[in-house]
Amino acid sequence: MDLDAVRGTVHGLMPRARAELSELVAIPSVADARQYPPSECARAAQWVLDAFAEVGLEQLRLERTPDGSDAVVGHVQGPDGAPTVLLYAHYDVQPPLDDAAWQTPPFELTERDGRWYGRGTADCKGNILMHLTALRTLRALDPGGGAPFPVTVRLVVEGSEEQGTGGLEKHVEANPATFAADVIVVADTGNAEVGVPTVTTTLRGLANVVVSVQALAGEVHSGMFGGPAPDALAALVHILSSLRDERGNTTIDGLDATATWTGVPYPVDQFRKDAGVLDGVDLLGDGMVADVVWARPAVTVLGIDCPPVVGSAAAIQAKAAARLNLRVPPGQDAKAAQQALVAHLTNAAPWGVKVTVTPEAEGQPFRAATDGPAYTTLAAAMSDAYGRDMASAGQGGSIPLCNVFADTYPGAEIVLLGVEEPACLIHAPNESVHPSEIEHMAIVEALFLARLGGH
Structure with a gap:
């Protein structure tokens, strides 16, 4: 030709x-x-x-x-x-x-x-x-x-x-x-x-879960009970914060998050532009961008069930839930990664709150x-x-x-x-x-x- x-x-x-x-x-x-x-x-x-x-x-x-x-x-x-x-x-x-x-x-x-x-x-x-x-x-x-x-x-x-x-x-x-x-x-x-x-x-593969937290039989007044009463939404925030360290690295127990990428790099400036990262906001994770986005697991909070800001009342929340998406890099098994995420979420629960983790779709x-x-x-x-x-x-x-x-x-x-x-x-x-x-x-x-x- x-x-x-x-x-x-x-x-x-x-x-x-x-x-x-x-x-x-x-x-x-x-x-x-x-x-x-x-x-x-x-x-x-x-x-x-x-x-x-x-x-x-x-x-x-x-x-x-x-x-x-x-x-x-x-x-x-x-x-x-x-x-x-x-x-x-x-x-x-x-x-x-x-x-x-x-x-x-x-x-x-x-x-x-x-x-x-x-x-x-x-x-x-x-x-x-x-x-x-x-x-x-x-x-x-x-x-x-x-x-x-x-x-x-x-x-x-x-x-x-x-x-x-x-x-x-x-x-x-x-x-x-x-x-x-x-x-x-x-x-x-x-x-x-x-x-x-x-x-x-x-x-990357994927593994989705829904984590649900319940702490009270029902909502109670934040003025009368705030302080000692366990807050399900605060407990959920605590659990979710355990999924990354202070530098933004994924920290799910049992999952390796240190692999590196050997192909074409992803320049930092290009990634910031492509992702629309605001000036002054840091990128997450140690290592090169390509390492973090192509070679390592990454967890994202897709949605949270809780009262919206508009119309919210002075009440301690009895329950809250979040849907999570875990991206699984080559070399890791998606089903095993999903099980590791379930175990991590369960073990990270504070104050004895009741946690249920429901696995959803997973793909290798x-x-x-x-x-x-x-x-x-x-x-x-x-x-x-x-x-x-x-x-x-x-x-x-x-x-x-x-x-x-x-x-x-x-x-x-x-x-x-x-x-x-x-x-x-x-x-x-x-x-x-x-x-x-x-x-x-x-x-x-x-x-x-x-x-x-x-x-």
Whole structure:
């Protein structure tokens, strides 16, 4: 494949990519019927199916998964002896959250300061356009020798990834032949920053719990009983404060929080900007940012049940509860980490208050094997597309499907990449994508698929 031809073809397709991303972003495909009608996800699924049909995929269909969502599934045969590559993305998106915090309409693609804003522009509809643009480039340059593409292409674009309900995970386990591949491209991550080609090699797992505290039979007057009477909310605050030390390191009994990261670093100034850390506020944890965010466990308080400030009374609280999210790094078992968190919370209870810890979801961390031929091919494609060597990074989030793929297809190489660099602010208001990332990553994917097929 001629690099200049690929680069020029992708560049010529970018106006179409913008127009189609605008169409797709305009569909509020939030897979939560409490907030948006299911018909919006159905519209997005049909849009995806039609787009990949136009680009040349065959046997396209909607397959209902166990959680009730529809996955777009397709397949097209490549030349004899060519490897099979499964391309993954998802069409569902996070809800916009606080509409007032958006500077542009969340479901309208808006260009501002060189970026394209809108919910799903990066996560993950931008990755869908990356796939489409790469495949269109291959069709235009015709390296398939009579076949539509230089490799056998399988496709799955799911519709409930953001809800975490596991529909596709269960569907893959029940239908392994449908998704079998030599290489699986999970397009739901991205580069360390704009212009830095990066493959994601690790994902943290997760373990959620709800901790409930009860100290009194019921609320009592703070004037009459305050002092000796145990305060359940204060007890909960005491328990939660035991999860970190004074420097912000995670301090859950039995969990190692000292590991280090050996891939691309995460510069402090970049992290502060990406995370929106206020001036004068310290970052948490000892060591480098990449150590803390990719290689070590981290616990977050997701919510607390207690009286709100407005309308609160002069009463000592009889009970309080919090929901916690523990991110588990590769090398640690998520179930064991969850059990360690349960034991820690129970043991940290002061004053003999009654503590109940209820485990919720848990998912294992993931580490990709990077010593196979697909990674060698990918490194060369990224280097050619970006003009610099490929880096490796971790991701603090979880993609449970990767573990299902690894367990179901132990011989497959799993590659995590995409357009979602940190400035995209995925899951937050004002999500955006830099169009150069869609363009460069489409070049990467076109080169990658062509070279896997021997071109």
